[in-house]
Amino acid sequence: MGEKMAVNGDTAIAMAWKQINPDVVAAYPITPQTIIVEAFSDYVHDGEVDTEYVCAESEHSALSICVGASAAGSRVATATASAGLAFMWEMLYIAASMRTPIVMAIANRTLSGPINIHCDHSDAMGARDSGWVQIFGENVQEAYDNTLIAFRIAEHMKVRLPTMTCIDGFIITHALERFEPLDVETVRNFLGPYQAVRPLLDLKNPTTYGPIAMPDYYFEIKYQQAVAMEEALKVTRDVMAEFAEVSGRKYDLVDGYQVDDAEYVIVAMGSTAGTLRYVVDQMRADGKKVGTVKVRLFRPFPMEDMAKLLKGKKAVAVMDRAMSPGTGGALYSDVLQSLVGMDDAPLVINYVYGLGGRDVMPGQLTGVFEDLIKGNENRINYMGVRK
Amino acid sequence: MANEKSSELPPGGIITDAGSSERYHTGEWRSQRPEVDKDKCTNCLTCWIYCPDNSIIVENEKMVGFKYTHCKGCGICANQCPAKAITMKEEGL
Known part of the structure; x- marks a missing residue:
């Protein structure tokens, strides 16, 4: 700790991923998120992470891959913005309903039309009811800090919900600000090893993910998400308190x-x-x-x-x-x-x-x-x- | 109707028992039931070959009836039967 640098919000998120070293990242570039996946693909190319990086052919596929990888038992991250998030619409709900704790960075950008690449929160508001935990960051430091916090919320055994961390497109994604990362050991201790729940690849305990639920079960499965969200409120408070201890940066809901x-x-x-x-x-x-x-x-x-x-x-x-x-x-x-x-x-x-x-x-x-x-x-x- | 509470179900509706679909009686979806006239049936087992739900009961190489717990009443057996031994009857009449 203590190292100060000047980076933009997207780079800060890529640096967080580098320290976290997720098992799988599947993504598709879209402005103003592109720097995240570009910077991270450099880390993959240079062997600085062990992550299986999948270049998907669309955002729909990117999140589909993330859902599969998470169900298989991996720690998973991705990022998108605007039309990319809208194209994930179907998979957003599936990720939440399958309780796959994916962490996704959103570089908030408006939705067409008129077509426009700049900031507003229309994209994240469209995902409001999808069952994802949503955290908004104010600046580059929070872009990084919220990424670390998000993994802990998503992966908490009482939550197990996908989580998106939002930052304002261009205003935060592309602006250089003073930024202080934690050291990699602190980050890894804070997150701990990933704990999978009934992973698909556990052949001794076969599990079916995403089965059909008819009117006699759908409501009960959906209600579980409401309960998990209630838990997420308490868990977020606790995780932020713990984060303050390791980082000295105190956040509240x-x-x-x-x-x-x-x-x-x-x-x-x-x-x-x-x-x-x-x-x-x-x-x-x-x-x-x-x-x-x-x-x-x-x-x-x-x-x-x-x-x-x-x-x-x-x-x-x-x-x-x-x-x-x-x-x-x-x-x-x-x-x-x-x-x-x-x-x-x-x-x-x-x-x-x-x-x-x-x-x-x-x-x-x-x-x-x-x-x-x-x-x-x-x-x-x-x-x-x-x- | 199912009885389990939300809190009693595995998170996300995952299924943790292999082969549990046998306990899910898709036969409840049926609006028409197949019936066989054994006087016409030649036990050619064309129905057994065509049934998409493995719901033709065969004993000693003879067609003996239908597994109504899982027969959805699609009518393929009646349509394919070369002896016209299978007819579809309305359920719930």
Whole structure:
């Protein structure tokens, strides 16, 4: 530990994989994720890892290979973005329902159309209900740290769910930042050896993966995922606490910044959370009682943690970097649900923002705080669009 | 209808017993059942060759009936029978 370097978010994830040395990686390149699989294929070529690296002919195949490899008893990683994640749609649900603890990095990029390669969270929101644990990172350091944490959550015996770690496309995937990796021994001790459950390749204990379940069993098998997600909430908390011990970097499911005495709060995920802390500092200097909440764990959604942070606030704005046309964003719904039944629940409004990589400027976020202070009651707002 | 609770089932619905499909009575899906007229049957075993579910019971090289636990009622045996000894009857009438 202690070695400092400047790398981009994709490279940080590839470096995490190199230290983890997964048994199998199957992937298909797509901007802005491509650096991850390119860098990792160099490690494979140079013999720095033992990983079986499969160049798939599509994302559908890449995740299919991952599911098979995981069921066979391997530790598996992959990465994708945007249309690639959408093309995995069928296999996302299969990976979750077969309880294969695959870890996948998502370089958040919008979905067509109009075709656009830049950041928003539309791709990850499409996977929201697939049964994957979803973690959002703010910066390069978290891109790396969340990757290590994700393996521990996914592989936990009470969870056994695939896990995706999301970072903002280009903003984090391609920007150089100061970054401090752990040493390889610390990483390997933190993860421990992979423990397979009923691996397909155990010929003495034959197992069928992915059998049909008719109406008399489907619901019971699906309910197991709901139970596992509930466990994932506790497990994530424990794993993050353990990670703090080995790394000195303390993370929580949701992180509050200047919220204790704040009257107005903005909730966000991803890189915008960092911009928001800057904006809060600026406005605090002017005596405004503002604060911000960063959501790190999006699925399962930490409702109680969110409720605790927002209790008693005057007004809250939820920033959604994705749009569900016809209603607000998904994060908005989750925050609202967290506050149902609370006596002194704040007014909560929604801002859809930053779609297709539209820049998010500090002045715009100051404007959102000013909207809250002025008493904007318009529920669904669009920040920065030319109407 | 099954009785096991979600918590009692293997995670992900994996199957941990080999050959367990024998306990899954796909015959429950049947809407028509095959019946044989042994006066017409010549025991040529064409039905046994064609049955996709291994549901023709043969004893001492003679066709003696159907395994209704796993016969889905597809009707291939009735269609193929050269002696027209097998007929399909509506279930549940």
